[in-house]
Amino acid sequence: MSKIKVIIADDHELFRNGLTELVKKQENIEVIGSVADGNQFLNIIKKNKEVDIVLLDITMPNMDGFDVLKKLKDIKSSIKPIIISMHNDGNYMAKCFKSGAYGYLLKNTDEKELNTAIETVYLGKKYFNTEVTEKMINFMSSNSVSEKIISKKETEVLMLISKGLTTKEIANQLFVSSRTIETHRANILKKLEVKNTAELIKKAVKIKLI
Amino acid sequence: MSKIKVIIADDHELFRNGLTELVKKQENIEVIGSVADGNQFLNIIKKNKEVDIVLLDITMPNMDGFDVLKKLKDIKSSIKPIIISMHNDGNYMAKCFKSGAYGYLLKNTDEKELNTAIETVYLGKKYFNTEVTEKMINFMSSNSVSEKIISKKETEVLMLISKGLTTKEIANQLFVSSRTIETHRANILKKLEVKNTAELIKKAVKIKLI
DNA sequence: TTTTACATCCGTATTTATACTTAATTTTTA
């Protein structure tokens, strides 16, 4: 019987190597690669076509987990991604599954669940535990998943807001009326479904608008 | 020759177990315990007095790394703490060393450095690499250490701000006056040297305060 | 033990952001 071939992608070397050691203990699983970001991962799978599963961290430099998911979808890869994240957050989970993830594990999971997840996903089934399922459902019901599209000007304004400029300062810099910027701000808040600037900036960072 | 006795404290089980496996590979080091928060750690060292080093994560539930450092100092423990953190930020580093840490490693360090750090600290010397030293110096020279450390309450307020709550809402939730929250906000802005909430949230995300 | 930071609160004033509305012009896209 051939082993399940796994690649680990995480920017924290210590975590990556530790995880490798843990997975090594499983007889039916084999770690064939270990990378620190999405670019390195793509390079590996270009050369090595026989990869079953990638254990994927979300927050990585250069090319993060979301980008990798998107890429895998684009090239119609058969590699099944399992997200290993520290974000216990419905938003993240929904975005991952939407982007083609087969599983979502939290970093405080245990070896047993990790192995179950790998085996489940290897068979082509999705894996998510009760906790993740709950978070997802809560998120779905409360929030519309579809992210509204922020226009070019709005993005520009958003950048300046995040730099700490006021409406007036932004207006001066962009040579338009303050009222225009006010309108932009109101539209951005509406599109991202947030109450105020504080929440806006957090969300914008989260969905990589900034 | 007796082995160096190490305890690992981190709330992410996967990381903790992985780290244990990595350290196990060293012949002169022995992992005698593995805990998920500061309380568990204190319970262990009450029973077992022969501990040399604790590999300590900062962000943990119930009792975090800072609390543990403080406690170790209080009881005049001989256990030497090495921080293993994902916060690549002078603020954190300074606070840790001030609280009695013997070393500060980033989670993207490698096995080799980890072992070097453990061995160095075991001999009673402090360990910090070039990167950490640089960050520390930059931080120190930019401003006085204490001024930039965000207190626990301030962090709590910051979290609620980032969730989109207003001053009044935060005050209600924390059962204090709005004026108190206003003061906290003003102090946070000052400490992080930002002009307004928008810039604040961006910076807070950047240095992983939220 | 003296100082320093923390957490708590208030007065007063100004600036900034948000809410709700409407609407003209331009650009993009179906």
Next chain:
DNA sequence: TAAAAATTAAGTATAAATACGGATGTAAAA
């Protein structure tokens, strides 16, 4: 080409944040 979205702008009003100033008790650190 017609419809949709983006960009521009405004009236009116309220809510929220920020800027100064000050204060007190407590806990921790030097």
